[in-house]
Amino acid sequence: MNRRFALIQALVSLIALAAVVWWASRQEAPELPSGAGDIAWLGAALGLYAIATLLRGERWHHILALTDVKAKRSDCYALTTVGYMGNNVLPARAGEALRVVLLSGRCGASKRTLLGSVVAERLLDVIALVAIFVVVVYGVLSATVLPTDRPLLVTGIGVLLLLVAAATVWMLRRHHVFERVRDWLRPLADAPRALLGREGVVLLAATFVLWAFEAGVYLAVAKSVDLGISATGALYLVALTNFVAALPAAPGSIGTFDAAVVWGAGKLGATGSASLSYLILLRFVLYVPITVVGFVVLVTRYGGWSRLRSAVRLDAGAEASRA
Numbered sequence: 001m002n003r004r005f006a007l008i009q010a011l012v013s014l015i016a017l018a019a020v021v022w023w024a025s026r027q028e029a030p031e032l033p034s035g036a037g038d039i040a041w042l043g044a045a046l047g048l049y050a051i052a053t054l055l056r057g058e059r060w061h062h063i064l065a066l067t068d069v070k071a072k073r074s075d076c077y078a079l080t081t082v083g084y085m086g087n088n089v090l091p092a093r094a095g096e097a098l099r100v101v102l103l104s105g106r107c108g109a110s111k112r113t114l115l116g117s118v119v120a121e122r123l124l125d126v127i128a129l130v131a132i133f134v135v136v137v138y139g140v141l142s143a144t145v146l147p148t149d150r151p152l153l154v155t156g157i158g159v160l161l162l163l164v165a166a167a168t169v170w171m172l173r174r175h176h177v178f179e180r181v182r183d184w185l186r187p188l189a190d191a192p193r194a195l196l197g198r199e200g201v202v203l204l205a206a207t208f209v210l211w212a213f214e215a216g217v218y219l220a221v222a223k224s225v226d227l228g229i230s231a232t233g234a235l236y237l238v239a240l241t242n243f244v245a246a247l248p249a250a251p252g253s254i255g256t257f258d259a260a261v262v263w264g265a266g267k268l269g270a271t272g273s274a275s276l277s278y279l280i281l282l283r284f285v286l287y288v289p290i291t292v293v294g295f296v297v298l299v300t301r302y303g304g305w306s307r308l309r310s311a312v313r314l315d316a317g318a319e320a321s322r323a
Contacts, residue, residue, distance in 0.1 A: 009249055012248050071106070100115050129211065243260075
């Protein structure tokens, strides 16, 4: 099953990347920022993304505190960068597993509890992104980003999605996946349940702030290449690209993220050359610095890959002895 999933990820990325490369080959050469003002906007984008990353680390620290996990704030901040680095260079979003394994060794909490905190993070993100997408798309941008003049296309897409969902559910039920997933997820529910109180509302509000900062990154990069999108357009792109990036794909959402950016920018009125410039710089800002920082943190603070492999082997041995 792991090999099949890896093959699916590779195929999805290859198809999406091939489509983007084909599209890019038909555009004029991209123009990268050269003036002082454009460079300043690019620097602002990097600063905003650093703030968003710090907010993610702080949010994780608060989620862990709700489940009585005594983790250091510095570890939460540092491992957030390590997690992003892992997601960008390893398959199957393995960065989440990286930070769970490394934090477990530092604070002594069970990996199931820590994984539950990651699930809680993703729930907060999904709620915030869905709300942003619905409000922005249907309340502000519907005339430009929704094909309202093509009811057959909209209906066809809806029917196709329903058929895919039905086929997926049938396959999962046939292999009794739901029962196995339910039994496996039961110990992970502490952190998500903790979000149901007043603290959960505060964390959700903080999540909206976090995504507003990330939308600021998208907007600042657009300013650096003179791409005329509004703040609502930046929010739309944030939600769209993150939904598409959740699809099975190669590390770093290769192909899927790129396709979402150029498609969304085009819907907002950007030309092909401007969209290509925007894509190149946005991918750099969102993926390169945090990957470098995460790798440096992994090596200098947590002992690098060798120590991680040792921790994984010890954990596997403990699981085998309990079995």
